[in-house]
Amino acid sequence: MEKLKITGGHPLAGEITISGAKNAALPILCAGLLTADTLRLTNVPQLRDVKTTQKLLQGMGVRVMTDNVHEYELTANAVTNLCAPYDLVKTMRASILVLGPTLARFGEAQVSLPGGCAIGARPVDQHIKGLQAMGAEIVIEHGYVKAKGKLKGARIVTDMVTVTGTENLLMAATLAEGITTIENAAREPEVVDLAECLIAMGAKISGHGTDTITIEGVKSLHGATHSVVPDRIETGTFLCAAAAAQGRVVLRNTRANILEAVLDKLREAGAYIEAGDNWIALDMKQRPKAVNVRTLPYPAFPTDMQAQFMMLNTIAEGTAVMTETIFENRFMHAPELARMGADISTEGNTAIVRGVEKLSGATVMATDLRASASLVIAGLIAEGETIVDRIYHLDRGYEHIEAKLGGIGASIERIA
Ligand SMILES: CC(=O)N[C@H]1[C@@H](OP(=O)(O)OP(=O)(O)OC[C@H]2O[C@@H](n3ccc(=O)[nH]c3=O)[C@H](O)[C@@H]2O)O[C@H](CO)[C@@H](O)[C@@H]1O
Numbered sequence: 001m002e003k004l005k006i007t008g009g010h011p012l013a014g015e016i017t018i019s020g021a022k023n024a025a026l027p028i029l030c031a032g033l034l035t036a037d038t039l040r041l042t043n044v045p046q047l048r049d050v051k052t053t054q055k056l057l058q059g060m061g062v063r064v065m066t067d068n069v070h071e072y073e074l075t076a077n078a079v080t081n082l083c084a085p086y087d088l089v090k091t092m093r094a095s096i097l098v099l100g101p102t103l104a105r106f107g108e109a110q111v112s113l114p115g116g117c118a119i120g121a122r123p124v125d126q127h128i129k130g131l132q133a134m135g136a137e138i139v140i141e142h143g144y145v146k147a148k149g150k151l152k153g154a155r156i157v158t159d160m161v162t163v164t165g166t167e168n169l170l171m172a173a174t175l176a177e178g179i180t181t182i183e184n185a186a187r188e189p190e191v192v193d194l195a196e197c198l199i200a201m202g203a204k205i206s207g208h209g210t211d212t213i214t215i216e217g218v219k220s221l222h223g224a225t226h227s228v229v230p231d232r233i234e235t236g237t238f239l240c241a242a243a244a245a246q247g248r249v250v251l252r253n254t255r256a257n258i259l260e261a262v263l264d265k266l267r268e269a270g271a272y273i274e275a276g277d278n279w280i281a282l283d284m285k286q287r288p289k290a291v292n293v294r295t296l297p298y299p300a301f302p303t304d305m306q307a308q309f310m311m312l313n314t315i316a317e318g319t320a321v322m323t324e325t326i327f328e329n330r331f332m333h334a335p336e337l338a339r340m341g342a343d344i345s346t347e348g349n350t351a352i353v354r355g356v357e358k359l360s361g362a363t364v365m366a367t368d369l370r371a372s373a374s375l376v377i378a379g380l381i382a383e384g385e386t387i388v389d390r391i392y393h394l395d396r397g398y399e400h401i402e403a404k405l406g407g408i409g410a411s412i413e414r415i416a
């Protein structure tokens with residue numbers, strides 16, 4: 001199993017180009033199922049989850065052409081299989097995103113239930129309830145969601161803000177007969193990016209980016225070209241790395257207006273941040289100050305940045321209170337950070353992080369994607385050598401992380 005070997009203490013300075021967002025690319029690739037024409041995508045990140053989605057779509061009969069760098073062409077004109085099998089869904093929960101578009105276009109779909117993962121139970125009841133409100137007949141049988149029926153527009157109010165839930169219902173509604181409103185909709189930039197791609201494909205959508213999205217169903221969608229929005233979580237991760245190392249970075253191909261809550265917290269921690277149309281620069285000249293964090297749906301502070309900020313707080317001046325309100329088990333990095341010398345106590349969904357002067361390198365185990373990222377950052381600033389084990393989690397969501405960090409001065413290599 002591959003690991004990352006990191007030697008801490010190297011100054012971090014330089015430029016990194018940010019990739020397209022995993023969480024936008026995945027639903028947008030699934031949107032290719034909504035039309036028989038070709039959907040052309042650029043700025044698609046090279047990630048394990050993208051490859052899994054490619055495999056899933058190809059298994060359904062979608063023709064996928066790619067330059068194996070950042071461009072994809074999807075043509076779903078010969079879909080023969082309306083099923084997302086357990087083998088693929090178990091490696092990537094986002095596979096549930098084929099449910100809405102497949103059902104809407106073909107009147108039938110079967111998707112293995114994703115089940116939970118390390119960070120929480122993660123049910124998909126809201127996806128199912130929303131599709132039922134649109135007239136789908138759904139049964140859960142042998143671990144699969146089996147859905148059929150012709151979809152009709154409906155008023156849907158989700159019980160909580162759900163990102164992939166909103167995306168599944170949004171895609172389904174584009175081909176439903178009549179008008180659908182999704183209330184309590186997710187406002188994440190990735191939902192907006194999906195809506196913009198769907199509009200380019202001929203969908204009639206308004207209100208994306210607010211908590212009420214209105215969709216007027218159309219008979220069919222057509223081909224389009226779309227560039228995936230930059231990854232705000234990758235952006236935030238590298239900003240945290242530079243802040244922790246008291247370094248200076250310029251991140252290209254990214255946008256400040258999709259991660260304002262994160263930038264505000266970095267400023268509060270003492271970082272100097274400047275931004276232009278497609279770049280963000282961070283300069284940190286001092287030991288970070290502890291910052292309290294409470295995770296909430298967008299535009300508030302994202303749960304996908306909680307682990308990286310916990311790492312920052314471990315070496316900050318002062319004590320931080322961190323509250324995770326989205327997932328019930330998202331502090332698994334805390335005991336691993338503690339093995340590197342961090343002082344963290346957790347109770348329920350709250351963590352108290354007392355800043356220490358320094359961390360020391362250790363062998364640590366990644367448990368999920370963002371936990372892995374926090375351990376990598378910890379390794380960059382710790383004294384001595386850190387080995388991060390189980391980095392397959394990292395490869396799900398960070399494109400060439402060791403090359404990108406190596407490019408700004410980190411000593412980091414992949415070992416067997
Ligand atoms: C591929 C993708 O985009 N993943 C992101 C997406 O995950 P994902 O879309 O799975 O997360 P949700 O927004 O759906 O989850 C939010 C909360 O709602 C609960 N819930 C959700 C749906 C449902 O039917 N029932 C239910 O109870 C979840 O358990 C969780 O407590 O948003 C999360 C929250 O920003 C991010 O951490 C993930 O990176």
Ligand SMILES: C=C(OP(=O)(O)O)C(=O)O
Nearest residue numbers: 023093094304369370397
């Ligand atoms: C939790 C995440 O992803 P997923 O929903 O794909 O598990 C994440 O990107 O941090």
